[in-house]
Amino acid sequence: MRKDSFIYRFFNLYYEGFKNMTLGRTLWAIIIIKLFVIFVILKVFFFPNFLKEHAKGNESAYVAGEFIERAEQ
Amino acid sequence: MTNLLLIDAGTIEWSRAQFALTAIYHWLFVPLTLGLAVIMGIMETCYYRTKNNFWKDTAKFWQKLFGINFAMGIATGIILEFEFGTNWSNYSWFVGDIFGAPLAVEGIVAFFMESTFVAVMFFGWNKVSRGFHLASTWLTGLGATISAWWILVANAWMQHPVGCEFNPDTMRHEMVSFADVALSPFAVSKFCHTVTSAWIIGAVFCVGVCCWYLMKKRETKMALESLKIGAIVGLVATLLAAATGHKAGQDVAQVQPMKLAAMEALYNGGTDVGLTAIAWVNPFSQPDYENEESAPLRIDMPYALSFMATNDFHGYVPGINDLLNGYTKPDGTREPSVDEKIERGKKAIAALADYRKARQEGLPVDSLRAELATINENMKYFGYGYIKDKAQVVPYIPINFWAFRIMVGVGCLLILFFAIVLAGVYKWPAKLWQKNDISALPNWHYWIAIALIPLAYIASESGWLVAEFGRQPWTIQDMLPTWVAVSDLHSSSVIITFFLFLILFTTMLAVEISILLKQIKKGPDYSS
Numbered sequence: 001m002r003k004d005s006f007i008y009r010f011f012n013l014y015y016e017g018f019k020n021m022t023l024g025r026t027l028w029a030i031i032i033i034k035l036f037v038i039f040v041i042l043k044v045f046f047f048p049n050f051l052k053e054h055a056k057g058n059e060s061a062y063v064a065g066e067f068i069e070r071a072e073q
Numbered sequence: 074m075t076n077l078l079l080i081d082a083g084t085i086e087w088s089r090a091q092f093a094l095t096a097i098y099h100w101l102f103v104p105l106t107l108g109l110a111v112i113m114g115i116m117e118t119c120y121y122r123t124k125n126n127f128w129k130d131t132a133k134f135w136q137k138l139f140g141i142n143f144a145m146g147i148a149t150g151i152i153l154e155f156e157f158g159t160n161w162s163n164y165s166w167f168v169g170d171i172f173g174a175p176l177a178v179e180g181i182v183a184f185f186m187e188s189t190f191v192a193v194m195f196f197g198w199n200k201v202s203r204g205f206h207l208a209s210t211w212l213t214g215l216g217a218t219i220s221a222w223w224i225l226v227a228n229a230w231m232q233h234p235v236g237c238e239f240n241p242d243t244m245r246h247e248m249v250s251f252a253d254v255a256l257s258p259f260a261v262s263k264f265c266h267t268v269t270s271a272w273i274i275g276a277v278f279c280v281g282v283c284c285w286y287l288m289k290k291r292e293t294k295m296a297l298e299s300l301k302i303g304a305i306v307g308l309v310a311t312l313l314a315a316a317t318g319h320k321a322g323q324d325v326a327q328v329q330p331m332k333l334a335a336m337e338a339l340y341n342g343g344t345d346v347g348l349t350a351i352a353w354v355n356p357f358s359q360p361d362y363e364n365e366e367s368a369p370l371r372i373d374m375p376y377a378l379s380f381m382a383t384n385d386f387h388g389y390v391p392g393i394n395d396l397l398n399g400y401t402k403p404d405g406t407r408e409p410s411v412d413e414k415i416e417r418g419k420k421a422i423a424a425l426a427d428y429r430k431a432r433q434e435g436l437p438v439d440s441l442r443a444e445l446a447t448i449n450e451n452m453k454y455f456g457y458g459y460i461k462d463k464a465q466v467v468p469y470i471p472i473n474f475w476a477f478r479i480m481v482g483v484g485c486l487l488i489l490f491f492a493i494v495l496a497g498v499y500k501w502p503a504k505l506w507q508k509n510d511i512s513a514l515p516n517w518h519y520w521i522a523i524a525l526i527p528l529a530y531i532a533s534e535s536g537w538l539v540a541e542f543g544r545q546p547w548t549i550q551d552m553l554p555t556w557v558a559v560s561d562l563h564s565s566s567v568i569i570t571f572f573l574f575l576i577l578f579t580t581m582l583a584v585e586i587s588i589l590l591k592q593i594k595k596g597p598d599y600s601s
């Protein structure tokens with residue numbers, strides 16, 4: 001691929017950039033740990049989709065039931 | 074908030090506390106990102122215009138601090154969306170598309186703008202032209218600002234729902250006008266105030282860091298030049314925040330008068346109302362607004378609240394008791410009392426129950442016109458159907474009252490502060506600054522500037538306290554109170570995640586602050 005082509009320069013920007021990072025390495029490490037904690041630990045174990053689990057595919061009926069019941073309480 | 078329902082009261086309060094904790098934490102990063110984006114953009118523009126490497130080094134230094142904050146802030150907002158799905162599932166379902174559309178646009182725009190322009194900004198020095206690099210730096214800031222726009226559109230909709238229609242079959246709000254939602258005047262003024270207030274945070278941070286260098290007698294040239302930019306941005310931003318805050322106050326007066334009354338501890342309204350400068354409102358208990366004429370020791374600025382709310386010095390502003398008992402507006406129309414609104418809310422809920430039952434029995438929509446009409450007519454007050462006691466619709470006055478005063482008080486202090494810093498850097502008036510060089514003042518001057526960084530954050534977070542506590546008990550204004558919006562969870566699971574977050578957030582904040590301090594101590598890397 002020609003070195004002055006747009007695609008080469010585009011990928012080279014990222015490649016060289018990532019290769020030469022100093023502080024960036026620490027920051028990326030933190031970002032990756034954080035994303036892991038957020039998406040793998042928190043989302044999976046602590047933040048289930050409540051309606052998916054309780055409404056069994058009929059969300060509107062479930063929510064309507066909640067709204068009507070809570071008005072009667 | 075008294076809760077008369079079977080749903081675990083702990084679940085509501087802990088879910089609220091958890092959401093508040095996450096939002097407050099998220100908001101530590103956002104304003105610095107938006108604010109430093111402007112500061113570093115201006116610095117790089119100086120480099121572009123002068124071709125002087127000093128400006129390049131300066132811009133790179135501030136970009137590094139921006140990068141640290143940006144990296145730490147990434148994805149902290151996503152947790153709020155998880156909480157919607159888990160803790161606030163009824164609410165999430167009920168808001169339907171209205172949230173989905175702006176948040177999806179935000180996600181896509183943020184991803185593409187940030188992944189391209191942030192990369193060029195950090196990796197592109199000496200690889201792309203100076204002009205393209207400069208454009209990328211500004212576009213990074215613009216991308217973040219556009220993201221803020223969509224989030225604020227979603228927030229503004231909860232405070233003032235527009236452009237939607239409720240569908241009783243799906244139990245969701247459906248968007249009837251994207252333009253009405255995206256360009257709601259409430260969202261516009263919220264955006265203007267929030268963004269200008271974020272610029273203040275960037276400016277205070279910049280000035281504080283520069284003052285630290287001046288105190289340490291290091292990087293004096295960079296500190297002085299950055300100080301000028303920080304102080305100019307700061308002064309302009311605080312004046313703009315005051316103007317946009319005034320507009321935000323007018324909007325609140327129109328669409329959330331109870332919030333305004335709580336902010337002002339205005340128990341009984343009227344015409345020619347003054348703006349409370351100071352009064353004694355016990356921070357730890359809800360005042361007896363029903364029986365007290367006004368808050369004790371109240372000193373006000375005559376006519377100012379009437380003017381702020383209505384653009385007329387003699388305009389009518391309702392107080393908490395007027396809003397509870399109903400009142401006649403200056404145009405002759407009547408604002409219903411809370412009791413009347415409760416009746417209308419109950420009618421809407423009963424019509425919804427009948428409609429759903431009939432639909433389950435297989436009746437066609439056409440035969441249910443009466444129920445649909447009742448729902449539509451009363452939807453505006455749907456949430457009042459869940460109110461058992463009028464006191465439930467009065468937000469906690471002390472937080473609103475004091476948070477508003479902290480925000481405005483710090484805003485006024487900052488106007489003065491930035492003006493003094495600017496006078497110092499430009500040595501105006503010359504006589505005063507002849508003997509006092511801003512780069513060689515006694516240390517306590519610099520400490521004041523450094524101490525203003527946390528103070529400005531407190532002001533900014535106080536703004537959100539006003540905006541969010543002021544609309545209690547509503548998750549959607551007048552339509553959905555917190556105790557209906559919340560999922561039927563066990564409070565213990567919410568308590569566990571609350572403390573988990575507290576530990577996680579505190580650790581991450583400590584990591585961010587330590588990395589930031591290390592880089593500030595290290596200072597800029599000079600190219601020659």
Ligand code: HEM
Nearest residue numbers: 263266267270315318319321322481484532533536537540
């Ligand atoms: C100087 C005069 C100021 C006035 C009159 C003012 C007024 C207001 C009002 C009325 C609100 C509530 C808006 C709503 O509930 O929709 C608000 C919110 C807010 N304010 Fe201020 N403010 C001022 C200064 C500041 C300063 C100095 C900061 C930050 C350093 C700030 C940051 C915020 C934030 C972050 C919010 C929440 C977002 C929003 O609702 O717009 N404000 N302000």
